[in-house]
Amino acid sequence: MFAHAPLLAFGFANLLMLGWLAAAAAPILIHLWNKRRYREVRFAAMEYLLAALRKNSRRLRIEQLLLLAVRTALVVLLVLAVAQPYFEQLGLPFVAGGRTLKVIVIDGSYSMGYKPTDKTRFDRAKQWAEQIVDDSSQGDAFTLVLMAAPPTVVVGTPAVEPAGFLDEIENLEMPHGGADLPATLALVERICENADAAGLDRSEVYFLTDLGRNTWAPQLGQAEEAEYEARIDHLSNIASLAVLDMGKSESENLAVTSLSSSEPYVTTAREVPLSAQIRNFGRQPQNHQLVELHVDGRRVKESYVDVAPGEDTPVHFSHRFDTPGDHVVELRLGGDLLEVDNHRWLSAPVKEHLRVLCVNGKPGSGPMTGATDYLALALNPDAANPLVEATVEPEVIAESALLERDLGQYDCIFLCNVAQFTSSEARLLESVLNRGGGLVFFLGDQVMPDRYNRELTGEQGIRVLPARLGEIVHEAQYQYRFDPLSYRHPLLDVFEGREQSGLLTTPVYTYYRLEIDPDAKARVALAFDGGDAAIVEEAIGRGRSILVATECSLSSVDPASKNPWTTMPAWPSFVPLVQELLALAVEGQMSQHNVEVGQLLGESLEAVTTRSTVDVIEPSGDRSAVRLALDAGGSRWSYSDTLQSGVYQVDIGAPIDRSEAFAVNVDTRESDLAAIGPDELPRAFSTHRQASLDEADTPSIGQRSGLHKGLLYGVLGLLFFETLLAWRFGRGVQ
Amino acid sequence: MDANQKYLDPQTLAKLQGLELRARSIVEGYVSGVHRSPYHGFSIEFAEHREYSPGDDLRYVDWKVFGKSDKFYLKQYEEETNLVTYLLLDTSESMRYQSDPAGLSKLEYAQCVAAALSYLILQQQDSVGLAAFDTEIRSLIRPSSNPSHLKQLLHVMQRSEPVRKTRTGPIFHDLAERLRRKGLVIVLSDLFDDVPSMMAGLKHFRHRRYDVVVFHVLDPAELDFPFRQTTLFRGMEEMPDVLTDPRSLRKAYLDEFGRFQQAVRKGCRSQRIDYVLLRTDHSLEIALSSYLASRMNHVG
Known part of the structure; x- marks a missing residue:
């Protein structure tokens, strides 16, 4: 129902073989050479030869051109077939034949949460990943990597059964962190190196990403840079690398980059000054933006700010907490297309004194x-x-x-x-x-x-x-x-x-x-x-x-x-x-109550509780039990699965019997949606075309193209045709 | 095969020097190949009848006597030398053509045939004359039955150097007027000329009551056009040169050449002229057999 035009590009697996296209001139050269190299005979029945020539000169010229064209086409098709042409559709190169390991790498940085249409880029990436699986041939195997920081191998053992693999894609959730490309490449390299052992003929790696500059232009030291480049080179030798660009490089975004109390501790005794920074990561000024202050889920204050492109604008509130205990302060922006960084939370352990x-x-x-x-x-x-x-x-x-x-x-x-x-x-x-x-x-x-x-x-x-x-x-x-x-x-x-x-x-x-x-x-x-x-x-x-x-x-x-x-x-x-x-x-x-995504939550408790676990309630509402460990003075718990930003509620049983709130916020470096251009991609990726998919509604990835096989059949057909023509035109073996 | 018969093969014949030797070899080779003398009972006037006995040739049964007496009698002849044969030898430039597989050029082949026929004819004490021509009559030797006449004939034949183009039509008209004694006219030529004009000339002979046999002497390459690689065909008889790929033109050429041959055959048939195709790579036996058949018709 969607008029999505697939973007096609054409490429060759053995580009160097195309040099042999020069051989297409061979039939013409041979023809010209033959015309210069002739034998000479005296002939008596010239009258009849001349008459035949007069009547057939036009036909002969056409036949000659036809044969020449067929022979040239024959050489061209043969060279093209050897060069292994492939169709590249939306950045996906297809080379026919054999079993392929398809490593699907989905960018898990939270910039993928950008939602230009009814779906986020991450949702769209999942959709494309499913399409890649659907369009694969029988016998292909799949692995799934979430490019986060640190990256996660979701499906490491090549899966040959698409149904289960599709479920894994479906259940994939976008963490609210950044993405570590070098570490991801190291993982992918290991996966591809094991492809042979799994009986797979070759590997194709699909990066479904928004090409965010933070991810794709990592700041590395000299030694790390060298290792990174060597890894890409090696990877490009053992696998074909394709990048599917899920985003636009000039996306506007406003983010709350910080929220803190000016006081190191909060008591009910005095009003606490709260300050935040709003940053405009886009290129357009964002004026009269609504900023709301929520405390424990209730909106208590609001303000309007103007934020110039590339600038930070501070926002100041103050609030007095009436009761001791953990309180959650949330600063909320009016909203833009990237929802993740429109909030920031502060967990304030409030004390009487x-x-x-x-x-x-x-x-x-x-x-x-x-x-x-x-x-x-x-x-x-x-x-x-x-x-x-x-x-x-x-x-x-x-x-x-x-x-x-x-x-x-x-x-x-x-x-x-x-x-x-x-x-x-x-x-x-x-x-x-x-x-x-x-x-x-x-x-x-x-x-x-x-x-x-x-x-x-x-x-x-x-x-x-x-x-x-x-x-x-x-x-x-x-x-x-x-x-x-x-x-x-x-x-x-x-x-x-x-x-x-x-x-x-x-x-x-x-x-x-x-x-x-x-x-x-x-x-x-x-x-x-x-x-x-x-x-x-x-x-x-x-x-x-x-x-x-x-x-x-x-x-x-x-x-x-x-x-x-x-x-x-x-x-x-x-x-x-x-x-x-x-x-x-x-x-x-x-x-310790305010950490970033991916950091460890935890604390030492002043006493041993009657239960062996504490309950951690994630922002999504999911509850998980975390086992307690004995500590010098009491017990200790820690929770590492802080992949989503928001407030994590921790219920501690008797005799302590209290509930604590932990705020997990995003590292807003990822809020910069600036993307690298295709020419900035490492060279190993650059041969593949990217397509911006923000506007695409339905993925449509073409079927495998057995192009070189078709060309070889074409060569065979032309050989027969040439023989037939040569025989028909009297040039064949008599 | 008799050892002499090998001389009927043009390749073998090409190894023999001298036209007289070639002529004798051809005739003796030919004669040794037949069971019965082909010229027994020929070239003689009727003398008497004799009774038929088994084994006699039925062709010489006198059917008139059989009709009257209901008995078989054979006609007996006595020798006569009144059969005159004119050999018209084309010595134009195109007759010099000889392809690789052919042992002899068309002219050499025609010379051999002419010489052999002369030898054969003189052996039978018939008269034979010769005219060598290209654009005009180069030599004309009156018919004679004197065995010494052979040397003169062979000498003229050997002297014939092909240089010019053929103009058969006017030549045939001219000869038809100039020849005195009625007889058999044998044309030895590739006939590369305007066919209607040539046929008009031959018709003139027929009009003057000459029996005519056309020996169409052609090289195998002219008939088969076996050329493969790109070739520059140098024209003979003032024809232009042609550079072409012969394989692509072969069919068209063969069609064209076939039409020419067909026209000649058809013309000959309409004039009741015997047409004999002589390929220069084939045995000369065909020529001699054809002559003897024609002679028989002529006297019979």
Whole structure:
């Protein structure tokens, strides 16, 4: 019913053989040569010869031309047959004969979700894949590869039964990620190399793709590039490669590229600023675009934005959550043809207030003499103001009480001037990190560096410190100052441009030299002017551990000079620095609830549940049970099947008995629908024609063309015809 | 086969030098091949009857006597030399043609036939004359029965060098007027000439009550046109050259040539002229047999 005109192209499997077409001139040359090479005889009956010639000259000329044409056509057909011509229909080359392994590679990058008609490109690709199977010959075998990141072999063993294979195609779902072409080629190469063993004569690989630049022009290092090119060369030698272009290169698209809270933690105590970026990946300006903010499925706010082509436009909202627990924020665009990136979710674990445990390693004898006194104040500066609802609730305990506490209920633990840790304590601290909690170590004169290094830096198998402790650095009457290292670390963002905050003038007299393992991922956030690290942080497990090289109180005093290690707690920079340390330390709690497609979901639970599994409810509504594993302090679950973007609900049984929300968002690099041109395809693909199928409704792939066989029959027919003509015209053997 | 008979083969004959030797070889070869002397009882006037005895040739039974007496008598003849044969030898350029498979050119073949006939005729004490012609009469020897006459005949025949085109029509008219004694006219020619004109000339002979035998001497290549590869045909008798692929033209040529032959045969038949096709690759026996048959008709 659809007037779809199949695009035909013509090609040759043995292109070089076409050089022999020059041999088509042979009959003409022989004819001319014969005319020049003749014997000479005297003849008496010339009168009758002349009469015969006069009467038949026209007929003779026609016969001669006819024979010449037949002989030339004979050579041409023979050469064409040897060159193995094929019809290429919509990029599919067909060479007749033998059993073929058809490797169908469907692009699974989410740009294939573009929906120009009633079907997405991915749906159309599936339709074409089914058509390829339908149009194949008896004995052909099929494999199916989903070109995603990482690629997936859906059907690896060549399937000879089309029915089952078609079901696999039908059930294929488009993941919301990118596509890894080099890895896909490696998979396809392995499949094709095994074709011989499966008794198949040759391999044909069909890439059903939108030729997105992100996929087809991968950014590779020099060595990877060489390997990639070598693989394509090899692949083109063992298989024919065809690309079916499913898209248009200039597709308009608007996407939400980010959604985040400006606060590292969210409490019911205050309104949370939310910011998002809207990017226009197209070439046309997108004006007055509706942007909606949904919280827990309810639309709470909306706004309109203008987005220039190739530009990002920020959108700002704010929202106050009324109840603690996991809340889902969704930013939703008015909608365009690629639906996947019109949404972005943020899972916000909202708390009444942040629970912080401060472990006091050196209790004071009076007010503000303990190791944690200044810290507790800095964590909740409004404690004395009853009108201000506290966002942080610090709790101070003695060093000895650490083991007695259920650390699972705290979001962050500050360990101040604690002398030493036992192995049990180290394990507890490790479980805090594994659950996404934060640890902040302040040092001081009580600290026993050897015990720290032994218990906390991995020597005993537990690593919760980002650096080892070296010797104490102290110089009489010398004040060490902080070097912000060009404010590269986000911890110092708030200090940049605010010199009056006093960060750079904070006096430090004594500190521990921190030794950072060069292989570790620890980063120096702040340094001393002499170059030593002042604050080192590292994401360990799902949480973050921060080590500050000096004290957070005035309780540690140098015995000789009677100077405290630092006067930082009394300095204006202290409160913001502590707040930023806390924010950095608990950042993992929010980030572990917000991942990208393909990344692992999971957490360590503070207790062992009565059930051995947790239930994960996917965005589609499918529910799957994930087995729990025992952890140091409780149990642990992880879920890797995050192929779709959206909110994943996790139900955890008793006694924890809570439901958590995890937001899985797309990597919006794939939102750029720019496609490569056919001339940018690797050379191995370039011989095949692509066709844009956005407008096509019904796939129609031509039948196999036994063209060279037909040509050989033509040659045979012409041979008979030539013999007949030659005999008829008197040129044959008498 | 008698050893002498091999001389009837043109290939063998070509190896013999001298026309006289060739003539004698032909005749002796021919004579040795027949069981009974073919010229016994010929060339003689009626003398008496004798009674038929078994084995006698029925052709010589006198049927008039049988009608009257109801008995078989044979006519007995006595020798007579009044049969005159004129040999008209075409010596035009086209007669010089000789294809590869032919042992003799048409002229050589015709010369052999003429010589053999002369020898045979003189052996029988008949008279034989000769006219060699192309566009005109080159030589004319009056008939004679003297055995020494043979040398003169052979000499003239051998002297005939073909150079010109044939003009048979006027020549035949001229000869029909010039020949005095009635007899047998034997034409040895390829007859490559205008057929109506030629037939008009022959008709003139018939009008003058000559018996005419046409020996149509043709080369096998002219009859079969066996050429294969591209050939430049050089024309004889002032005809132009033709470069052609002979295979493609063969059928057309054979048709054309067949029409010419047919026209000649038809003309001869209408004039009651004996037509004998002589292929130069065939035995000369045909020529001698045809002559003897004609002679018998003539005297009978």
